Amino acid sequence: MINYKLLTPGPLTTSRTVKEEMMVDHCTWDNDYKQITQKIRAELLELAHVSPEEYTAVLMQGSGTFGVESAITSSVGKDGKVLILSNGAYGERQEDICRHAGINYRIQHFPYYETPDAAVVEQILQEDPDITHVSMVHSETTSGILNDIESVARVVKAAGKVFIVDAMSSFAGVEIPVADWGIDFIISSANKCIQGVPGFSFIICRLDELMKCEGKAVSLSLDLYDQWKGMFDGKWRFTSPTHVVLAFAKAIEEMKEEGGIPARSKRYADNQKLLVSEMAKLGYKTYIDEAHQGPIITTFFYPENCNYTFKEMYEYIKARGYAIYPGKVTEAETFRIGNIGEIYREDIEKLIAIYKDFLAEKNA
Numbered sequence: 001m002i003n004y005k006l007l008t009p010g011p012l013t014t015s016r017t018v019k020e021e022m023m024v025d026h027c028t029w030d031n032d033y034k035q036i037t038q039k040i041r042a043e044l045l046e047l048a049h050v051s052p053e054e055y056t057a058v059l060m061q062g063s064g065t066f067g068v069e070s071a072i073t074s075s076v077g078k079d080g081k082v083l084i085l086s087n088g089a090y091g092e093r094q095e096d097i098c099r100h101a102g103i104n105y106r107i108q109h110f111p112y113y114e115t116p117d118a119a120v121v122e123q124i125l126q127e128d129p130d131i132t133h134v135s136m137v138h139s140e141t142t143s144g145i146l147n148d149i150e151s152v153a154r155v156v157k158a159a160g161k162v163f164i165v166d167a168m169s170s171f172a173g174v175e176i177p178v179a180d181w182g183i184d185f186i187i188s189s190a191n192k193c194i195q196g197v198p199g200f201s202f203i204i205c206r207l208d209e210l211m212k213c214e215g216k217a218v219s220l221s222l223d224l225y226d227q228w229k230g231m232f233d234g235k236w237r238f239t240s241p242t243h244v245v246l247a248f249a250k251a252i253e254e255m256k257e258e259g260g261i262p263a264r265s266k267r268y269a270d271n272q273k274l275l276v277s278e279m280a281k282l283g284y285k286t287y288i289d290e291a292h293q294g295p296i297i298t299t300f301f302y303p304e305n306c307n308y309t310f311k312e313m314y315e316y317i318k319a320r321g322y323a324i325y326p327g328k329v330t331e332a333e334t335f336r337i338g339n340i341g342e343i344y345r346e347d348i349e350k351l352i353a354i355y356k357d358f359l360a361e362k363n364a
């Protein structure tokens with residue numbers, strides 16, 4: 001079996017012990033299993049810095065997009081209107097979600113290398129009183145930019161609107177004081193910074209806003225309110241991804257052993273900085289400037305007069321133990337390197353050594 005580590009933003013490289021949890025076929029209706037689900041839900045609230053009196057965590061089958069779609073469609077419903085702030089493909093995906101579900105929306109585009117500006121949001125909310133919800137991405141994995149959700153939250157809350165955040169690739173990899181910032185719905189998934197395997201997403205919901213979702217969903221399986229109601233004792237409404245849930249419970253445990261979000265976010269940030277400084281020495285510049293660059297994934301430009309393709313570079317690196325990622329920004333030729341998952345300083349050092357060999361071979 002080929003073995004390489006993933007320098008991609010999820011699925012990512014997980015520990016052997018997380019994978020080993022999946023060697024058990026667990027039944028879903030008994031108390032053991034329900035307790036595992038309930039423990040996960042409680043721990044997610046802790047990671048979000050919210051109290052169970054004010055918030056609840058709902059687990060949703062499917063990949064991250066299912067969670068975003070569930071939160072937007074169930075909370076905005078047919079009567080509301082959502083303002084989407086977009087500076088990347090995941091913001092654009094929210095528009096796609098609204099189009100498919102027939103949900104009223106307005107989208108405000110920002111360049112991929114700029115963060116959404118709270119002053120612009122404030123202006124739009126003043127001129128368009130029909131808007132009931134504001135939705136945005138925290139870490140735009142398209143580019144690696146880390147958006148300033150705190151400043152946007154301030155104007156959204158001042159205007160009395162509901163705030164939805166796709167924190168898929170940042171939750172637990174970057175501290176997010178969800179209650180302090182007034183986020184009503186925040187979404188992430190099992191296979192990002194908590195370092196589980198893919199199979200479900202989760203939505204941390206402010207309870208009073210979740211209550212308002214009753215009967216609003218436009219989809220049966222993605223009905224956030226019904227999923228929550230059904231999950232009150234830890235039983236999932238429809239078949240749950242049991243192996244993934246067991247792996248996720250273990251991943252949370254390992255995250256605590258590492259030292260929680262403070263230790264994990266430091267590891268990610270240190271490795272990202274090392275990556276950028278070493279890549280700079282080899283002539284690779286970043287697409288996002290340092291002030292806005294997040295610690296999750298980095299977009300690099302190809303150097304001038306580049307004499308190799310992504311495919312050549314990818315195959316060379318993969319054969320030596322690491323999988324990198326193609327670029328996704330639309331207006332420039334780029335590639336991406338993620339550093340979340342079971343990736344340590346020595347992995348970045350090894351990757352840089354591989355790059356040096358590759359460039360020497362190419363006479364680049």
Ligand SMILES: *Cc1c(COP(=O)(O)O)cnc(C)c1O
Binds near residue numbers: 064141
């Ligand atoms: C990974 C990711 C998603 C979810 O994508 P899926 O392919 O559905 O898992 C959504 N938003 C962001 C910002 C992501 O990084």
